[in-house]
Amino acid sequence: MSLKKSIRFIVVKSVGQYINILRIVHPKKALHLSYTLFSHPRVGRLSKDNLPTVLQDTHKETFQHNEHQFQTYTWKGNDTKILLVHGWESNSARWEKILPYLQQSGSTIIAIDAPAHGQTSGIEFNVPRYADFINKAVKELKPNIIIGHSIGGSACLYHQYLYPETSIQKMVILGAPSDLKTLLDNYIKMLSINSKMYPVLEKHYLKNFNTKLDNFSAAIFAKQIKIEGIIAHDTNDTVVAFEEGKKIAHNWEKGHFITTNNLGHSMHDDTLYKEIYHFLFEAKK
Incomplete structure (x- = not known):
């Protein structure tokens, strides 16, 4: 050690x-x-005067929701919209490596900073609040696709469970905890x-x-989800156990489980990103 x-x-x-x-x-x-x-996250904050390079040339918009403000970053494209939802102690810059693949589709890509992360207000993070922010973004921006990493993926599943009738048609969940x-x-x-x-x-x-x-479980939420999606989880994830991903995939009727090896919790991988692109934009419906 x-x-x-x-x-x-x-x-x-x-x-x-x-x-x-x-x-x-x-x-x-x-x-x-x-x-x-x-x-209460310890890291993941961003300063508007010192943003990571990947976020600098984006259209930035702040939404007011109840007593909070949450930040979004948009890479403008066509009418197809993708909403990116990061995880614990992270921020919207974490999507830098997948962006080139998503941009090949010409889509408009929108990343959201979670509660108490990035430039979003607050000091407390929890999945119900995150799902509430996601719902506000979905209502305002009407994305067709949502991609979530780690507990951001859990929040996406919870949101879809609560609000099944939205603009979202496909969902990608990466390294998400279930319970x-x-x-x-x-x-x-x-x-x-x-x-x-x-x-x-x-x-x-x-x-x-x-x-x-016991009832707050992404695996339970997944039973009610009707849209098609991907659940990807790494066998060597030391942050969120591989079994958590398996539980979600087992209960999601239209969820396609992808197993990766030696990617860890970040799930950054060219082969995986190509597979996600194929599922979102090339696979037959």
């Missing part, structure tokens, strides 16, 4: 021990800290938080999102 990883491991475990102690003396503060660490329960389990294990925190966090989700963790 490298020195950097060793230091991070020690810091993570120390935070977990602090939460365990705090749970005994001040349970409300322990809940607040646990939820904050789980839902919120699994994410929370992994988070608790990573920090070595006392398992007694789990029902407390679960109660918090039930109160704020009106859903039980």
Whole structure:
């Protein structure tokens, strides 16, 4: 283990021990800290004065939604529109490597910054809020295709589950987690938080999102999705387990499962991008 990883491991475990102690003396503060660490991204912000090169020559538009503002970046093309939805602690610049392939179609391509990421407002990220932002973008921009990476893919599935009658005709999901329960389990294990925190966090989700963790599952959402799509997942994904992708694919009747190897969680790969292009623009309906 490298020195950097060793230091991070020690810091993570120390935070977990602090939460365990705090749970005994001040349970409300322990809940607040646990939820904050789980839902407040540490990186992924962008400054409008120092945007990555790939985002600089785009049409930029800020949408107002409730008390929030979310940022979009558009590479203008024809009437076919593709909406790109990034994942946790990332931003719209993550699509740089797939852009040349999508642009071959001549399509208009729109990337959205997630809540509390990029140039979008807020400090808290969660899938219901992200899906709400996606719905606003879909209503305003009317994309034909939506592509989501990681938890952005989960948000796309949740959105399609909630709002099946939209302009979206095809969907591509890359390295997405299925179950919120699994994410929370992994988070608790990573920090070595006392398992007694789990029902407390679960109660918090039930109160704020009106859903039980067991029911908040992309695999469950996929059962109701009628449009055609791709689920791609790498066997060596160390961030989101390969089994998560399999669960989604198993339940999505019109979902085509693509297995990749040695791409990791980023899923950047010319062969995969060519296959996605073929599915979106060349495959027979």
